[in-house]
Amino acid sequence: MNTATARAFTRGARELIRTRSLATDAAPLEKTAFYDLHLSLGGKMVPFAGYELPVQYTGHGVKKEHLHTRAENCASLFDVSHMGQIRWHGKDKVAFIEKMVCGDIEVLNPGEGKLSLIMNESGGIVDDTVISNAGDYIYMVVNGACKHKDMAHFEKYMSEYGMDVQMEYLEDQQLLALQGPGAAAALGRLAPSLDFSTMPFMAGTETEVAGIGACRVTRCGYTGEDGFEISVDYGNAPKLAEALLDQPEVNPCGLGARDSLRLEAGLCLYGNDLDEATNPVEGALTWTIGGPKSRRRQEQGFLGASTFLTPEGKLKKQTRKRIGLAGMKAPAREHTEIFTADGSEKIGEVTSGGFGPTFKAALAIGYVPPAHAKVGTEVAVSVRGKMQSCVVTKMPFTETSYFRVPE
Template structure:
């Protein structure tokens, strides 16, 4: 969490609504954001898993890239196929540096006449500078500072959205399109950060409060804060930039091989060609990396937090926890962290050192819950 003083914090277009709903506001990535509402983190988490939760994610960076060569230019900065991304589809991508480290993770949508990009709040200024420094003159970047972003997630979301916009029912996971909902200009994708079916919706700042209230009028939907957003994404095995990913971690070490498009790593004229490609592709081929991101499950009930060191039964240091919480759905501690390759096999038993006690944990498959994205 940021230590920024309250007077200098930015406010999202939904700030007044959060206060009206009784949210506890905290500094996060330079913004005053709701960490929880009176319902409480655990009940907010379970409500999202069972029905539908509304999240304000307006602190994220939104931008558009315009120009015939926009896809080619962006593809030169990420290990992902952008040139062949179909219109109306969205893809997860990574900005890499020359050392093969991850500068940020982002979502890229092809809207036909432009690319729509969403980047992490804490990396927003850095990412914009990175794009400005690397985009050719024939590609222009438009910052969408005039738009709010919200996510609505959970098994009851599709029914709630269909009442407001019947055409959303036809969308499947990673579909994206522009549409007008109740007179509001929306950019909408069927995606999210909870492991549940849901939508992420960009709306003009001036219409954000109205749109959020339309969603909250639906019987399934409750306002959900950052606390439950974190435990939901962790149960779903999804990385948080600055915690599970950083500039010293490669996609291979981060177990994100699936996020490197096949045509960028195996032969062909478009293999490589992104920052750090030589290092990353060498790790893929030679398997010479020494650590790996894994999921872990705690055997007790004590939550195990970020920064806790992991040891073998013999007392040898095995790794470190990068995200950890008690999972309200799994009903046990769930963690992600980096361990030496020799400790990364499923069912490997390790110990987390918490306040001088060695708590048993086991390497487990992440996600820790069944992901329920709607694929049609």
């Protein structure tokens, strides 16, 4: 790695930590069940979403960890235990959740899941979430920095609606993400009961892994690669992590690479690319609701729907849209201003940016008016006082590898 690229990674890691750290003197940092394991592996611990988590590992570094995750027959293990895990119970659980999120949850069969958005009354995005039908309950994973806000939001409407629904916060459950082309091979040795050939992306089940019972395995992740998230009880969590790290494909991976991986995959970071002032149309996430004739677009019924959907389910016009940017010489970080190609008019702002090790260039996500959002449109960004030309680019920036069951 050359000096300029190394500096870019360092700045990117610092920016990630700064924007996501919620620690204060009044709120001591929490530790996951893997804290001692991180230290033994050389993890460089940083504050993140109220926890101490590794940004990278000694002898590895962000770029090496990133490239290992995407390499053939390789996989990386991430500690994502800061994220919130919730079980929903009660006969009205699906009906209640459909008031809170924009996606079609009723359509999910047992074992199926999807990404959705938690909404507020003004049409803003409270959080993004993965929701799974676990048969007897609905399983939900929310962002670590948002989990307490999310639960307060849910509790407000549970009280208001008076429906038969109960929310169970799985405070002691830990969460690991195993990501990469070799993830299925590595996990398969430890969970022989799973048939990955019939398990599509976003499917999930409860099974034994490495001799540990009642592990919830979901084929999902936030890297653009095939992979799995594994929920495990606190006491057995280190044993599970060690068993996964013993597999020849698997290396530990930190927050720095997790961010560059999701950026290449064109995936949003809540708090940067999405917030409560951004609706799904602006965020280019209307696919989470469905097409023009879908039940959710037609019936609506979720918080804030009328603010960006017409009564007929059509999308209302917006003043900005989320886009990808590439072609700049140096990374454009959060809050970097976006201009017209000639630099004469400010038209938007970068919300996430960095260097893509697989993409082999700087890339960014940001917002501009719809008139400037078409792929191929030339624009400019101001990086450290200097204008750089770039172009609106289709996302994801790199090819994704989500597993689909062959027809």
